[in-house]
Amino acid sequence: SQTIHQWPATLVQPVGSPLSLECTVEGTSNPNLYWYRQAAGRGLQLLFYSVGIGQISSEVPQNLSASRPQDRQFILSSKKLLLSDSGFYLCAWSAQEGGQPQHFGDGTRLSIL
Amino acid sequence: AQKITQTQPGMFVQEKEAVTLDCTYDTSDQSYGLFWYKQPSSGEMIFLIYQGSYDEQNATEGRYSLNFQKARKSANLVISASQLGDSAMYFCAMREGLGAGGSYIPTFGRGTSLIVHP
Numbered sequence: 001s002q003t004i005h006q007w008p009a010t011l012v013q014p015v016g017s018p019l020s021l022e023c024t025v026e027g028t029s030n031p032n033l034y035w036y037r038q039a040a041g042r043g044l045q046l047l048f049y050s051v052g053i054g055q056i057s058s059e060v061p062q063n064l065s066a067s068r069p070q071d072r073q074f075i076l077s078s079k080k081l082l083l084s085d086s087g088f089y090l091c092a093w094s095a096q097e098g099g100q101p102q103h104f105g106d107g108t109r110l111s112i113l
Numbered sequence: 114a115q116k117i118t119q120t121q122p123g124m125f126v127q128e129k130e131a132v133t134l135d136c137t138y139d140t141s142d143q144s145y146g147l148f149w150y151k152q153p154s155s156g157e158m159i160f161l162i163y164q165g166s167y168d169e170q171n172a173t174e175g176r177y178s179l180n181f182q183k184a185r186k187s188a189n190l191v192i193s194a195s196q197l198g199d200s201a202m203y204f205c206a207m208r209e210g211l212g213a214g215g216s217y218i219p220t221f222g223r224g225t226s227l228i229v230h231p
Contacts, residue, residue: 032217043204043223051217059218088156094217098210099146099165102219104158 002027006091006105014113019064019078021108023091026072031093033074034102035066038088050074051096086112116140117205119222126195127230133180134190134225136205142166145209147188148219149179152202161203164188195229202226 006023013019025031035047046059048066056066063082067075074091088109092102118137126132138147149161164172164179172179180189192199203226206219 044221046218049217090156090158092158098144098208099163101148101150101160101163102158102206103160104150107156109156 002093002103004091004093004103004105006108008108009106010109010111012111012113013081015083016080019076019081019085019110021076021089021091021110023074023076023105024072025074025093028093028095029071030096031072032096033068034092034094035074035076036090036092038090038107040088044090048076081112083112086110115222116220117207117222119203119205119225121225122223123226123228125228125230126192128197129194131191131193132195132227134192134203134205134227136188136190136222138186138188138205138207140186140207140209142209145207147179147181148206148208149177149188149190150204150206151199152204152224153198154201158204162190192227197229197231200227200229 003026033050036044037047038044048058050056050068053068064078088107090107091105094100094102116139120135145166147164151159151161162172162174162177162179164181171181176193178191202224204224205222208219
């Protein structure tokens with residue numbers, strides 16, 4: 001069966017520090033991968049998605065970046081965090097075929113001080 | 114215009130009763146998929162149920178069923194026999210174009226908060 005791992009679960013970082021959140025998927029190949037951010041009590045904001053290794057599409061201009069160095073690995077990064085980067089970050093995967101749901105990781109709660 | 118509309122920011126239901134969470138969608142595609150997800154207070158997003166635009170029967174998964182009315186472009190989630198553990202945020206989502214070349218990006222609604230009272 002397929003599983004998705006996302007870490008860390010919580011993170012407290014000072015303003016201006018770098019960020020690296022990692023997400024890996026097991027049990028499937030060539031998945032679509034996604035990074036979302038969710039503000040408290042709000043809906044999901046799509047940040048990045050990837051349909052293959054090295055293929056990254058950005059939905060929202062920001063100081064975050066994403067990379068997909070391996071088929072089932074998706075990394076969210078920042079060189080310098082802003083206060084506005086606080087939030088709940090969710091990684092997700094879906095099969096390439098249409099009609100397939102997204103499956104989400106447990107999320108990372110990021111607090112910027 | 115929003116592609117997914119969830120008009121109920123909050124809903125309350127008595128334990129063991131049924132509840133309907135509304136979702137309307139907007140698309141010009143003939144081929145699309147509709148999804149419902151549950152997000153408990155712990156944060157994880159849990160896939161509940163799927164309905165394809167060409168499916169003639171309403172989807173069901175245990176206590177969850179999807180009331181799909183294509184002409185009205187609605188895909189309401191019905192939870193039967195509510196349990197305390199059903200208290201959560203519920204999100205409706207749509208993915209347009211189910212064949213090759215379809216959209217990789219689902220559109221999510223803003224969610225409905227469901228509270229189940231004992």
